[in-house]
Amino acid sequence: xxxxxxxxxxxxxxxxxxxxxxxxxxxxxxxxxxxxxxxxxxxxxxxxxxxxxxxxxxxxxxxxxxxxxxxxxxxxxxxxxxxxxxxxxxxxxxxxxxxxxxxxxxxxxxxxxxxxxxxxxxxxxxxxxxxxxxxxxxxxxxxxxxxxxxxxxxxxxxxxxxxxxxxxxxxxxxxxxxxxxxxxxxxxxxxxxxxxxxxxxxxxxxxxxxxxxxxxxxxxxxxxxxxxxxxxxxxxxxxxxxxxxxxxxxxxxxxxxxxxxxxxxxxxxxxxxxxxxxxxxxxxxxxxxxxxxxxxxxxxxxxxxxxxxxxxxxxxxxxxxxxxxxxxxxxxxxxxxxxxxxxxxxxxxxxxxxxxxxxxxxxxxxxxxxxxxxxxxxxxxxxxxxxxx
Amino acid sequence: xxxxxxxxxxxxxxxxxxxxxxxxxxxxxxxxxxxxxxxxxxxxxxxxxxxxxxxxxxxxxxxxxxxxxxxxxxxxxxxxxxxxxxxxxxxxxxxxxxxxxxxxxxxxxxxxxxxxxxxxxxxxxxxxxxxxxxxxxxxxxxxxxxxxxxxxxxxxxxxxxxxxxxxxxxxxxxxxxxxxxxxxxxxxxxxxxxxxxxxxxxxxxxxxxxxxxxxxxxxxxxxxxxxxxxxxxxxxxxxxxxxxxxxxxxxxxxxxxxxxxxxxxxxxxxxxxxxxxxxxxxxxxxxxxxxxxxxxxxxxxxxxxxxxxxxxxxxxxxxxxxxxxxxxx
Numbered sequence: 001x002x003x004x005x006x007x008x009x010x011x012x013x014x015x016x017x018x019x020x021x022x023x024x025x026x027x028x029x030x031x032x033x034x035x036x037x038x039x040x041x042x043x044x045x046x047x048x049x050x051x052x053x054x055x056x057x058x059x060x061x062x063x064x065x066x067x068x069x070x071x072x073x074x075x076x077x078x079x080x081x082x083x084x085x086x087x088x089x090x091x092x093x094x095x096x097x098x099x100x101x102x103x104x105x106x107x108x109x110x111x112x113x114x115x116x117x118x119x120x121x122x123x124x125x126x127x128x129x130x131x132x133x134x135x136x137x138x139x140x141x142x143x144x145x146x147x148x149x150x151x152x153x154x155x156x157x158x159x160x161x162x163x164x165x166x167x168x169x170x171x172x173x174x175x176x177x178x179x180x181x182x183x184x185x186x187x188x189x190x191x192x193x194x195x196x197x198x199x200x201x202x203x204x205x206x207x208x209x210x211x212x213x214x215x216x217x218x219x220x221x222x223x224x225x226x227x228x229x230x231x232x233x234x235x236x237x238x239x240x241x242x243x244x245x246x247x248x249x250x251x252x253x254x255x256x257x258x259x260x261x262x263x264x265x266x267x268x269x270x271x272x273x274x275x276x277x278x279x280x281x282x283x284x285x286x287x288x289x290x291x292x293x294x295x296x297x298x299x300x301x302x303x304x305x306x307x308x309x310x311x312x313x314x315x316x317x318x319x320x321x322x323x324x325x326x327x328x329x330x331x332x333x334x335x336x337x338x339x340x341x342x343x344x345x346x347x348x349x350x351x352x353x354x355x356x357x358x359x360x361x362x363x364x365x366x367x368x369x370x371x372x373x374x375x376x377x378x379x380x381x382x383x384x385x386x387x388x389x
Numbered sequence: 390x391x392x393x394x395x396x397x398x399x400x401x402x403x404x405x406x407x408x409x410x411x412x413x414x415x416x417x418x419x420x421x422x423x424x425x426x427x428x429x430x431x432x433x434x435x436x437x438x439x440x441x442x443x444x445x446x447x448x449x450x451x452x453x454x455x456x457x458x459x460x461x462x463x464x465x466x467x468x469x470x471x472x473x474x475x476x477x478x479x480x481x482x483x484x485x486x487x488x489x490x491x492x493x494x495x496x497x498x499x500x501x502x503x504x505x506x507x508x509x510x511x512x513x514x515x516x517x518x519x520x521x522x523x524x525x526x527x528x529x530x531x532x533x534x535x536x537x538x539x540x541x542x543x544x545x546x547x548x549x550x551x552x553x554x555x556x557x558x559x560x561x562x563x564x565x566x567x568x569x570x571x572x573x574x575x576x577x578x579x580x581x582x583x584x585x586x587x588x589x590x591x592x593x594x595x596x597x598x599x600x601x602x603x604x605x606x607x608x609x610x611x612x613x614x615x616x617x618x619x620x621x622x623x624x625x626x627x628x629x630x631x632x633x634x635x636x637x638x639x640x641x642x643x644x645x646x647x648x649x650x651x652x653x654x655x656x657x658x659x660x661x662x663x664x665x666x667x668x669x670x671x672x673x674x675x676x677x678x679x680x681x682x683x684x685x686x687x688x689x690x691x692x693x694x695x696x697x698x699x700x701x702x703x704x705x706x707x708x709x710x711x712x713x714x715x716x717x718x
Contacts, residue, residue, distance in 0.1 A: 094699075291395065291427065294479075
């Protein structure tokens with residue numbers, strides 16, 4: 001039986017990055033991925049948005065965390081980030097925040113915001129849209145990110161076992177190490193990190209361990225060829241039942257995300273457990289693109305001329321509010337049911353830095369943090385005075 | 390029917406509908422899924438009670454493509470229809486009243502729309518609904534309305550209609566707060582046709598309106614759609630002042646004759662003087678009444694408040710995958 005100091009289950013962006021960080025403390029680290037390649041699931045099928053705070057006018061804490069992590073991600077993975085497009089945020093008239101509030105909010109978190117030029121404004125229906133802004137936000141290219149991480153893992157000497165499925169995890173005989181039962185074989189590990197996102201509870205359940213109260217959504221992400229005026233634009237309409245269409249660099253297309261139609265259905269594990277993988281395989285996946293495009297074309301009429309290519313499907317796993325660590329949408333559980341079994345669950349790609357920082361503090365494994373957090377002054381974060389807002 | 394057509398079926402929901410919301414959702418989704426490529430069922434919850442809110446939550450769990458838009462309180466029908474049209478996505482939009490309109494007729498309505506009509510208006514023999522006086526009133530009103538505005542509304546037309554996206558976009562641009570769906574549809578024009586149907590009678594007391602409410606609605610409709618009464622008032626005013634000038638000439642003539650020595654008994658003027666002032670006051674108050682109708686309308690419209698407020702929106706989450714699977718391990 002092969003033995004490692006640390007085994008990471010799940011070769012998505014989080015799993016790979018956690019493996020790289022752990023390699024600094026451990027001499028033998030392995031990533032176990034069920035799919036034939038790394039970063040093929042939720043790390044690939046998502047909006048590819050690198051958040052810079054704009055998205056959270058109603059949660060200052062989340063916005064500030066994004067502001068902190070955005071430059072770190074862009075610096076570390078600059079060659080995997082697409083910046084050659086203009087990102088517009090449009091405030092709908094029935095929005096939960098007004099244009100003035102949004103501008104004020106961006107100023108408070110130190111995020112740059114400019115009024116959009118007339119040719120961009122002209123794309124929107126002014127009876128439904130109050131104001132249009134140009135913001136600093138970018139999209140990552142999941143294919144480039146995959147290549148980059150593979151190279152980093154190889155350089156660091158992390159073993160990558162693709163096409164390997166973990167059935168269950170059990171405590172070893174010494175009461176300290178862990179045994180992993182694979183579909184075809186066994187592994188032994190000093191530490192195990194469950195970074196399987198939607199499969200987090202599946203692994204816990206198969207191992208007879210307590211489940212986390214997770215919410216699962218079956219999500220559809222249509223890809224489209226945008227009409228020429230939108231080719232170099234990303235558009236997000238906030239705030240309420242709104243939508244976004246922005247470049248999906250891995251395919252050279254635009255992705256579409258609509259708050260009302262992207263999630264097809266959801267369930268809560270604490271109410272009724274289901275296996276997300278089983279669900280995504282067996283669900284009748286009938287595209288809701290016709291609904292999305294009709295609603296979106298009300299706000300941006302030119303999108304009527306978009307050409308639909310196909311839809312990508314993925315399970316989205318969300319943490320219930322009370323499990324979230326002071327505004328960071330991540331979950332990190334040490335010794336979950338078994339000694340040295342850690343569960344890591346995050347929502348957005350740049351949350352990885354929060355995961356690594358928290359691992360530094362809570363796991364007592366020194367030296368994972370690759371970079372220092374930039375200071376508030378460096379980011380231009382405006383410290384709200386008493387009585388403001 | 391073209392496969393990529395999206396149809397919206399919208400209905401208001403109120404507390405009295407509690408008994409058949411689920412039945413309606415079942416019927417309408419069954420018919421739509423059999424006949425249309427894509428559909429949505431839009432339920433405008435018109436400030437109904439908590440029991441209905443619970444039922445709607447169940448409907449969202451069991452039937453796909455249902456959306457609920459809850460209004461902040463109970464609004465008039467016209468405003469509810471405006472909310473339905475504002476929130477609809479369909480290439481064709483069917484408005485219906487779940488208490489009386491048969492879902493089975495929906496494919497016929499849509500088929501006519503697809504054949505090129507922008508509005509297909511449901512027509513029903515209203516014997517089942519209105520009293521003979523009510524029906525007579527409806528006919529008189531219909532004639533009067535056409536005479537005053539120049540466009541016709543079918544006296545037996547109901548609010549069970551199918552509309553094309555073109556006409557919906559035109560109607561949603563009109564933000565009058567006193568709105569009557571039938572008359573707005575007629576006002577914007579386009580191609581219209583009628584389709585007669587038999588209403589379903591669900592186990593619910595009929596929503597009859599009182600004679601007073603009907604008259605009130607009739608006045609409101611006319612004031613919203615026509616300035617003719619105001620023009621008539623001007624005409625009557627001019628006529629009355631002309632009569633009044635003639636009468637002064639008459640009075641001057643009498644007094645001139647008297648001063649010339651012609652014997653006229655002055656007490657005889659008592660009746661005519663009173664008559665004159667009575668007629669004048671009648672005309673004056675009539676004009677004031679009409680003016681106040683228009684002034685109140687001007688005030689309403691000039692406030693520019695939103696037509697309605699939405700409390701929240703929610704939509705279906707049906708886990709289809711597990712509906713017909715047998716869990717064999």
